[in-house]
Amino acid sequence: AVMRGEWKLMDEFGRWELYNTETDPSEERDLLNQEPRVQADLRRQLLAFQTEGDAPATESVDVRVDAETLEKLKALGYADDR
16 A cells, blocks of 8 residues: 555555545545546555665675574575575
8 A cells, every 4th residue: 555645545456446544534435536646646656666665775784693593584585695
């Protein structure tokens, strides 16, 4: 989901839904078809985030860890064999 101001756009299992959380805090009225410009802007924002992410690029840092810790990190997906 992506939120901007009072608007919330969600992709619920392949079905897009748009809500005004200020006037409809319980998200009962899907406004996707009534607000095409809002949904298009938010969809662009969400898809850009999904493909590019919003975290700034960081530099890698060499860190020494023991073999047991390295294996645990690999199992969790935090380290690789580089």
